[in-house]
Amino acid sequence: MLRLAPLMAALALSAAAQPADLLLVNGNVHTLDPARPHATAIAVRGGRIAYVGDAAGAEKFRPEAKRVIDLGGATVVPGLNDAHLHLEGIGARELLFDLEGTKSIAELREKLAARVRDAAPKKWIVGRGWIETHWPEKRFPTRQDLDAVAPDHPVALTRADGHAVVANSLALRLGGVDRTTPSPSGGEILHDAGGEPTGMLVDNAMRLVLRLVPEPTPQEVEQHLIVGAQREARLGWTAVQNAGNSFEDSELLRRLIAEGKVKIRVYDAMSGSDGSGRKLLAAGPVIGESGGRFTRRGVKFYIDGALGSRGAALLAPYADYPQSTGLLMQEEAKFMPFLLDALRAGIQIGTHAIGDRGNRTLLDWYEKAFAAVPAAERRVAQPRWRVEHAQILAPDDIPRFARLGVIASMQPSHAIGDLYFAPSRLGKGRLAGAYAWQSLLQSGALIASGSDAPVERGEPMIEFYAAVARRGLGGFADENWHLDQRMTRGQALRAMTLDAAYAAFEEEERGSIEAGKWADLTVLSADIMAIPEAEILKTRCLYTLVGGEVVHEAK
Ligand SMILES: [Zn+2]
CATH class of the missing domain: 3.10.310.70 (Diaminopimelate Epimerase; Chain A, domain 1)
Structure with a gap:
């Protein structure tokens, strides 16, 4: 079992001797800590949260604080964490x-x-x-x-x-x-x-x-990563989980983080299709390097394609293309040995699965692998494997996520982008298990939410709005679009903070605002837990803090 708690306690002790770096006052703080759900002030010391509470309790930190920020009533949430994106692609899209x-x-x-x-x-x-x-x-x-x-x-x-x-x-x-x-x-x-x-x-x-397109040079990749990370910080993302990187680009990213050129936290999963996953198995995981800003311990695979291009593997034919049930991109005989090795080595697997056949097949294979390598033979007893997207599920498969301890890594914006064509691809009947957030949550499954940028815009307020409104940005939703599957605001915030951190084995280090955790905070212009839905999309990020460092400050 890989545990950071003893290290964390030691760091907290040494930090206690230092003066506070930063004091945030006059905030509207949603902590996600059930013991103290709401606060108005936060003190930061050595990159970690030293105090969460009211103004009176914060006063003792004021004389020693290097900087005091009066938030003027702005809303503070735990640092937003995008559980699935492609950082280099985001920078490339910008450039x-x-x-x-x-x-x-x-x-x-x-x-x-x-x-x-x-x-x-x-x-x-x-x-x-x-x-x-x-x-x-x-x-x-x-x-x-x-x-x-x-x-x-x-x-x-x-x-x-x-x-x-x-x-x-x-x-x-x-x-x-x-x-x-x-x-x-x-x-x-x-x-x-x-x-x-x-x-x-x-x-x-x-x-x-x-395959004929010239690869970007390492200098170009470096530019994409830096620009991509700057954009993420500007939007309020404090941490991102990269879904499928090459080992070489991961090394480059690791260096950029060590040099302070990339400031947000990155949880890096290697691509399973180009040999990078094998390299990670051989090299072993990297956990919490550069002050907890770089971790590499996952491998990303694909089991099927996407719904838009009718590549998602379905149990029954496409409603609007009856000659096809989509495409399965993995064979069990080739995939299974990697899964078994990954369990033994403590490597997290995340596999893209969109269609109900893709999802069922993947859950079957995960289940087989878990049975073949019992907990005692695993480096990490609870491997927290993930299904990336988990978009269209047969109702019988929904309870399997909680039962197997498999995380549903889902992207709210996909549901509001796909609502325009998913009904014609799937027909009415299958929509009950499509983007079935509430059914999954009620079954006890954990949802880590992400944006899949650059597939989607990658804006946290679009993701939060999509999760709670489940409507197009203009308010559109088809009558068959199962609005009962919307998330509550509390569920939506948790999915992009604490539960996203869980998906990266980091829930003890960040994801809620509690003393001892890293001071990863996102400050927003409006209270997204209370304002009307349409105003969520107008909400802006005012500050982004990673480990107490202000990495973005709105002008
Ligand atoms: Zn993706």
Whole structure:
């Protein structure tokens, strides 16, 4: 069992001798500590919380405090923790060709044409972020759409969910994709009525062209990580959990954190598909390095695709595509040995599972692995394995999460993005087990919430709103959209703080505002536990504190 508690107690003792670094007064503090749910003042010493309570009790820290912040009634919550995102992708989105918010194929073409004008001859043009479900054209983009404005540059534009790409004719030719190319296992090359590839490549077919795109240089990756982490701090995220990193990029991130260039906490999971997971098994976990800011102890796998591109593995065919039940991307014989090794080595597994067949198969495999390696043979008795997304569940599978001690790592914003097309993909009957937050919580399961940025915007107020409103940003929800599955505000806050910390084995170190824990705090412009739902989206982050250090302060 890996435990930090003795170390924490020792640090708290040595910190007690130091003067307070920081005193926060006049706040509206939601602590998530059942013994003291509400407070108005917090004192910080040696990066940890030395005092939580009322103004009178805080006064004794005032003479010694290096800085006193009068919050003027602003709301303080435990430092927000995004339990599933892709940090490098967030930075890349900030710096590269961002197609987020593109409203039509016509606009996609305009943006691409502008990009071509600035591009060096023959250079790859790579973008991300389009979603066709809102477009007036009501179809996927095609290679012809791209060829019309970009005939001479290879182009690959990834859908926002990362599970499909549209390529132009030149990119397809370079990738060796023509009418005779078979779809790879776990992927699909879409064809038009004449049998020619349309340019759309789904899941495992994406790599036919994406493998040709030059990898970003280490300097570029470094820039993406720094810019991505700065954005996260600005939005109020104090900690993020990276869902699938390469071992090399993880080492780079580890160095950036050690050098203080990345200030937020990162819990890093290695990618299971490129050998990085094996490297972690061999090297062993890294826990709480750089003052608890860097941990590497997870591996991320995929078992199926996504719902939007109809790659999610379903038990029954798609309602709007009856010839398909989606794609399973793992084979038990290849996957199981890794699971057994991971249990013995104390490595956490998190596996992307969207469809009800994907989820059931994964829970079956986890259950088998737990039975094969009993607790006494595990380095960590409670391995806290995770299902990433857990989007569409057969009702019988919902109680299995609590029973197996498997965490549902879910993204509220997926539910309010998918509500526009999930009903047509799934039909009414299956919606009962879709994004079934309340059913999971009532069954005793733990939900760690995250944003999956850059698949979604990655804004904490959008995630919180999505969890409690379960409606589109404008208030839309279909009559069949099971509003009874909404989270309460208390549940939603817990899922993005204390329970997200639990998913990273860090609930004793952060996730609530209690003396002895790290002073990871998010200060908000409004009381999200009380204001009307629509105002949640207008709420801004005023301060972000990581270990008592102010890493963002609104001007
Ligand atoms: Zn993801």
